[in-house]
Amino acid sequence: MSTAVAGAGPKEKTKAKQRYLRRKKERRKHKPKTSASAKQNVPPTDSNSDEEESMSNNESPDTLVQTSVIEDVEDSRSRPKKRRKTTAEPTKVVDMVLEESIVPLPEPITELPVPTELDLPPGTLPSFPLPALPDAPSKSTLALQGLDKALVDAELVDPKTLLPIPDGEEDGGTMLSERTRKRLKDLGITELFAVQTRLLPFLLPQDPFKKALYQPYDPPRDVCVSAPTGSGKTLSYVLPIIEASSLLAVRETFEALGKGRGLQIGTATGQQSFAHEQSQLVADRISNLKGGSSKVDVLICTPGRLMDHLHGTPNFSLQHLRFLVIDEADRLLAQSFQDWLVQVLAATRPPPRSLSDVPSIVEPITTTIPLADAVAPAFLHTLPYDDIPTFLTETRESSCQKLLFSATLTRDPGKIAALELRKPKYFVVQEGKRESVLDVVMEKFSMPSTLVEHMIVCESSQKPLMFFHLVHMHNVTNALVFTKSAESTTRLVRLFDFFEKARAQHAMAGAVQEIVMRAYSSDLPASERKTILEKFKAQEIQILVCSDLISRGIDISHVSHVVSYDVPVDMRKYVHRVGRTARAGRTGDAWTLVEEQEARYFKGILRDADHLGKVKRLRVGEKELAPLMPDYETALSQLKQAYTR
Numbered sequence: 001m002s003t004a005v006a007g008a009g010p011k012e013k014t015k016a017k018q019r020y021l022r023r024k025k026e027r028r029k030h031k032p033k034t035s036a037s038a039k040q041n042v043p044p045t046d047s048n049s050d051e052e053e054s055m056s057n058n059e060s061p062d063t064l065v066q067t068s069v070i071e072d073v074e075d076s077r078s079r080p081k082k083r084r085k086t087t088a089e090p091t092k093v094v095d096m097v098l099e100e101s102i103v104p105l106p107e108p109i110t111e112l113p114v115p116t117e118l119d120l121p122p123g124t125l126p127s128f129p130l131p132a133l134p135d136a137p138s139k140s141t142l143a144l145q146g147l148d149k150a151l152v153d154a155e156l157v158d159p160k161t162l163l164p165i166p167d168g169e170e171d172g173g174t175m176l177s178e179r180t181r182k183r184l185k186d187l188g189i190t191e192l193f194a195v196q197t198r199l200l201p202f203l204l205p206q207d208p209f210k211k212a213l214y215q216p217y218d219p220p221r222d223v224c225v226s227a228p229t230g231s232g233k234t235l236s237y238v239l240p241i242i243e244a245s246s247l248l249a250v251r252e253t254f255e256a257l258g259k260g261r262g263l264q265i266g267t268a269t270g271q272q273s274f275a276h277e278q279s280q281l282v283a284d285r286i287s288n289l290k291g292g293s294s295k296v297d298v299l300i301c302t303p304g305r306l307m308d309h310l311h312g313t314p315n316f317s318l319q320h321l322r323f324l325v326i327d328e329a330d331r332l333l334a335q336s337f338q339d340w341l342v343q344v345l346a347a348t349r350p351p352p353r354s355l356s357d358v359p360s361i362v363e364p365i366t367t368t369i370p371l372a373d374a375v376a377p378a379f380l381h382t383l384p385y386d387d388i389p390t391f392l393t394e395t396r397e398s399s400c401q402k403l404l405f406s407a408t409l410t411r412d413p414g415k416i417a418a419l420e421l422r423k424p425k426y427f428v429v430q431e432g433k434r435e436s437v438l439d440v441v442m443e444k445f446s447m448p449s450t451l452v453e454h455m456i457v458c459e460s461s462q463k464p465l466m467f468f469h470l471v472h473m474h475n476v477t478n479a480l481v482f483t484k485s486a487e488s489t490t491r492l493v494r495l496f497d498f499f500e501k502a503r504a505q506h507a508m509a510g511a512v513q514e515i516v517m518r519a520y521s522s523d524l525p526a527s528e529r530k531t532i533l534e535k536f537k538a539q540e541i542q543i544l545v546c547s548d549l550i551s552r553g554i555d556i557s558h559v560s561h562v563v564s565y566d567v568p569v570d571m572r573k574y575v576h577r578v579g580r581t582a583r584a585g586r587t588g589d590a591w592t593l594v595e596e597q598e599a600r601y602f603k604g605i606l607r608d609a610d611h612l613g614k615v616k617r618l619r620v621g622e623k624e625l626a627p628l629m630p631d632y633e634t635a636l637s638q639l640k641q642a643y644t645r
């Protein structure tokens, strides 16, 4: 085409141009006069601009419509008149989105005038809108989706709240009996911690009917508690249970069934033989007793062992259960073996009434029929004779109240649903405003305010040395150390032993005190674990190396440091590890040794939990490590020898 243009003679072009100009002049003569302002906008009458003008006259009607819409829009918003080149379709799409989309659009677009059918040329069909993607919902909106409303409406408890426990008759709002308050004083507990100040009144209401052992027509609400590690969750449920038990004379009930006296505490954790546990839990394993034959008021158990007794111990029954406490709820709910939760909940619930439950008048009442008071009220219909007639039509429910506790409470709607909570009431012990309940929902767990956190990023080969540096230069003793595996533990303990020996030899006799470090793992027999823990408590052992499995629940007041020798796999693990120190308002330090290649991952974990800013980075230079080098090298070569032997 360019060749064709280049081949046209200049004369020919001039003639054509002259003809064109003549016609144009003619047209002008017949044209009505325009205003002065309009004249000003007339472009200079050179041939090229005229050509452009004539070209524009050939534009399709569609393009014209589209252009006019854009101009209208710009006019209405008093913008400088700058023409944009667009195609017809996108313009229509924007219009249609405004008209029809339910998705709120950003401000400037919503200001656009909504075109009506009149804006379209006659006979033009409005086009359908292209699919429009709504804005992505915010993280917080997503976190709230599918959540139990109760969790969203959780009650926030300020962790700084304390309530003095008074002597004498007045309970001072603690809801505790004089006897219990005296006992607490004997144990050195003079005030209630935040979680306890809210839980005690909730679980021990003033109305005596509300704390009755059996409440089949108006069963109590379930409770979920999210509170930091070491904040006193255990007492917040132990106290109400003890109070409820003594108040309600459970002892007498048990005596009526022929069991022991006093508040009996039983354990079923698999540390003793099954037969031994059975004999501790149940008095009569021969007769068929509808109400069970429990010997204990309180049973502390693991889900697995509880299941074993439910299936394998005659007359072991959960129908009288008043409180089902699920401590470390997130971890227990993650254990799905044998469907323990479904089965335990079923065991607390009365079986549905069926036709066979309808009493038969002709059925003789014999002496073998169990006493009514041995059966929980909600289970009375299971007796082979008519239960106590009642004018009430309400169905009777189990009186079992579920109490869930964790420092890292699960927000998983599926897991919460599996618990079949009854009108659950959530308490969240956390600093901040009402909205910070969202932090729990988004798994931004709250930490003890007395905890100071550090991390050291180093090469993996330098980790042992960094650890020894912490022990000797930062007084990291009375410490719990977490590793990723049993092998990592064994290696570290042996190397540390060699290092301490080398150090002692090196120094003048008696000048240095050897620091003792021991492994504390679930592989050890229970008796050995107990001895190690006792030695640690007595400070004969200064450092314990343990696994995540065993760490939860360790409550030793003098633990002043926690070291993650290997980084934790997730935030939950991190929270539970560091929570072994800075308990009950005491101070504590947490240290994490991060290998260079793990730094991004670990920081990512912290960042996702909005916690990165809380962990200070400690940089340790060669100079600071130099004094430890000779003994470290001796220890390394001894370890090598030990492994090659």
Ligand SMILES: Nc1ncnc2c1ncn2[C@@H]1O[C@H](COP(=O)(O)OP(=O)(O)OP(=O)(O)O)[C@@H](O)[C@H]1O
Binding pocket: 188, 189, 190, 191, 192, 193, 196, 227, 228, 229, 230, 231, 232, 233, 234, 235, 406, 407, 552, 553, 555, 579, 583, 584
């Ligand atoms: N009111 C109180 N006054 C003084 N000490 C208390 C009080 N309540 C609890 N403690 C002590 O605080 C320590 C931590 O309490 P507890 O073990 O109940 O914490 P927790 O919240 O269950 O922690 P974790 O989630 O780590 O298991 C315990 O040694 C306990 O005896």
